Amino acid sequence: GQNIDQPTEMTATEGAIVQINCTYQTSGFNGLFWYQQHAGEAPTFLSYNVLDGLEEKGRFSSFLSRSKGYSYLLLKELQMKDSASYLCAGMDSNYQLIWGAGTKLIIKP
Amino acid sequence: GAVVSQHPSWVICKSGTSVKIECRSLDFQATTMFWYRQFPKQSLMLMATSNEGSKATYEQGVEKDKFLINHASLTLSTLTVTSAHPEDSSFYICSAQTRTGGPYEQYFGPGTRLTVT
Numbered sequence: 001g002q003n004i005d006q007p008t009e010m011t012a013t014e015g016a017i018v019q020i021n022c023t024y025q026t027s028g029f030n031g032l033f034w035y036q037q038h039a040g041e042a043p044t045f046l047s048y049n050v051l052d053g054l055e056e057k058g059r060f061s062s063f064l065s066r067s068k069g070y071s072y073l074l075l076k077e078l079q080m081k082d083s084a085s086y087l088c089a090g091m092d093s094n095y096q097l098i099w100g101a102g103t104k105l106i107i108k109p
Numbered sequence: 110g111a112v113v114s115q116h117p118s119w120v121i122c123k124s125g126t127s128v129k130i131e132c133r134s135l136d137f138q139a140t141t142m143f144w145y146r147q148f149p150k151q152s153l154m155l156m157a158t159s160n161e162g163s164k165a166t167y168e169q170g171v172e173k174d175k176f177l178i179n180h181a182s183l184t185l186s187t188l189t190v191t192s193a194h195p196e197d198s199s200f201y202i203c204s205a206q207t208r209t210g211g212p213y214e215q216y217f218g219p220g221t222r223l224t225v226t
Contacts, residue, residue, distance in 0.1 A: 099155070
């Protein structure tokens with residue numbers, strides 16, 4: 001079956017670094033997406049990885065290891081506005097996204 | 110670019126009535142549109158996938174006669190919640206995807222909050 005696993009909740013301190021892990025199992029693989037979702041709002045796209053390695057985009061970076069079925073989202077210099085849920089999603093051979101349940105990130109001052 | 114709009118952003122209706130939600134891709138052609146539902150503090154739940162000009166594919170457990178989806182053009186899909194009941198109250202989100210070139214990212218609309226009284 002298809003499955004995405006990520007932690008339910010994480011807490012970090014403003015200014016620090018946090019890594020949100022995700023493991024995936026999909027029928028075929030067309031990439032791994034990370035989305036950010038603030039409470040009461042729709043998800044917004046953060047990153048896409050289809051090849052192994054690290055993709056850096058400002059304060060956010062995303063890593064993929066296809067052999068391990070593993071990805072992580074790295075957030076640096078955390079700001080209070082980064083408090084949100086972070087959704088990991090794997091794209092299967094039909095180009096459909098298989099969603100994780102999301103990781104709620106709580107930032108403390 | 111890649112903007113998706115959704116209308117209305119929120120709606121309150123009485124039990125037994127029907128509600129139509131529109132999803133539009135404003136600056137690209139969406140070959141595929143998705144409808145999600147999200148209950149408070151829960152993850153996105155895919156309801157159905159629709160390709161332009163063909164019938165929608167519903168996920169298991171989603172009643173196709175209750176949630177009518179029409180994907181009439183490459184820029185418009187509608188979801189009609191028929192005979193709405195309080196348990197249908199939820200946050201409904203559409204996303205649009207173009208399958209002409211990668212990475213086939215889904216662009217999300219802002220969502221529609223439905224409250225059935």
